[in-house]
Amino acid sequence: MVVNKSSWKQIEEGLRSRKSPPPHNDSESFMQDFKARASLMRQTPVEAPSISRIFISGWRYIGVTAAALLMLGYFFWPAQSTLVTQVKSLQILAPHSGVIIMTDEDNSGTVVWVTDLEADDGSKG
Amino acid sequence: MMRAPFKIILLLVLIFTAGNGIAGSTLSVRLVEASHAGQGMGVGLGDVANLLQNNLPYKTFQLLASRSMPLPAKGVASLSSGIVARCEGTQESLNVVLERGGKKIMQTSVELRDGTPLIIGGLSSGQGKLIVILLAK
Numbered sequence: 001m002v003v004n005k006s007s008w009k010q011i012e013e014g015l016r017s018r019k020s021p022p023p024h025n026d027s028e029s030f031m032q033d034f035k036a037r038a039s040l041m042r043q044t045p046v047e048a049p050s051i052s053r054i055f056i057s058g059w060r061y062i063g064v065t066a067a068a069l070l071m072l073g074y075f076f077w078p079a080q081s082t083l084v085t086q087v088k089s090l091q092i093l094a095p096h097s098g099v100i101i102m103t104d105e106d107n108s109g110t111v112v113w114v115t116d117l118e119a120d121d122g123s124k125g
Numbered sequence: 126m127m128r129a130p131f132k133i134i135l136l137l138v139l140i141f142t143a144g145n146g147i148a149g150s151t152l153s154v155r156l157v158e159a160s161h162a163g164q165g166m167g168v169g170l171g172d173v174a175n176l177l178q179n180n181l182p183y184k185t186f187q188l189l190a191s192r193s194m195p196l197p198a199k200g201v202a203s204l205s206s207g208i209v210a211r212c213e214g215t216q217e218s219l220n221v222v223l224e225r226g227g228k229k230i231m232q233t234s235v236e237l238r239d240g241t242p243l244i245i246g247g248l249s250s251g252q253g254k255l256i257v258i259l260l261a262k
Contacts, residue, residue: 083238083241084238084241085235085236085237085238085241085242085243085259086235086236086238087233087234087235087243088218088233088234088235088236089233089234090231090232090233090234091231091232091233092230092231093228093229093230093231093232094228094229094230094231096247102180104176104179104180106179107175107176107179107180108176108238108240108241108242109173109176109180109241109242109243109244110241110242110243110244111176111180111181111244111246112233112243112244112245112246113181113246113247114231114245114246114247114248115247117230117247117248117249118249
């Protein structure tokens with residue numbers, strides 16, 4: 001933006017006509033005015049982050065990330081969600097009528113029950 | 126002094142490995158007779174009492190025999206009543222063959238969780254049923 005001298009003149013006259021406060025002529029009065037205005041606002045000191053603080057903060061992020069990954073792995077690892085014994089395969093070689101496989105998570109156990117299993121003693125259950 | 130993030134990671138690793146549940150070193154094989162004669166839980170069945178009583182319709186559970194072998198297993202557990210359990214494999218993949226009187230009754234492949242028993246039942250006995258309990262500890 002190009003401002004020529006005549007423009008500056010116009011600005012000066014405009015400010016004067018609007019009765020704007022006169023500019024500070026010395027630094028002391030400027031600083032007094034500045035401090036008075038600054039005291040009206042809450043001033044929060046800004047601390048420069050130290051190297052150690054950055055280092056600890058970085059480790060926190062790594063720790064949180066590792067924790068999240070471990071939790072994900074714990075829940076989504078194959079067969080990790082089940083906490084009881086699992087029957088992968090079962091073959092009944094004696095005459096029987098049926099098989100029931102129960103998982104009791106409350107009592108932490110698995111029950112395989114074969115019905116009407118003909119045992120070697122000749123009896124039938 | 127250990128930093129807090131390391132403590133968190135160590136704790137989670139311990140929880141993770143504990144929750145994994147595959148950490149046993151011994152396989153125990155028990156033979157139990159379940160019947161309606163009387164009422165009660167026999168000696169040596171305290172750890173599986175709730176599991177038996179809550180899932181099987183019998184009043185009395187009597188321990189007939191108990192054997193154990195190291196894991197990974199490769200051995201034969203000769204129990205009473207002519208029942209034999211042939212166990213082979215790791216805790217994650219354990220093959221079990223049950224025999225009675227020299228004849229194979231059933232064979233199964235299981236993944237045993239540490240401290241969580243597998244109950245195999247249905248074999249007839251004089252007064253009730255015979256149950257084989259497999260447990261990795």
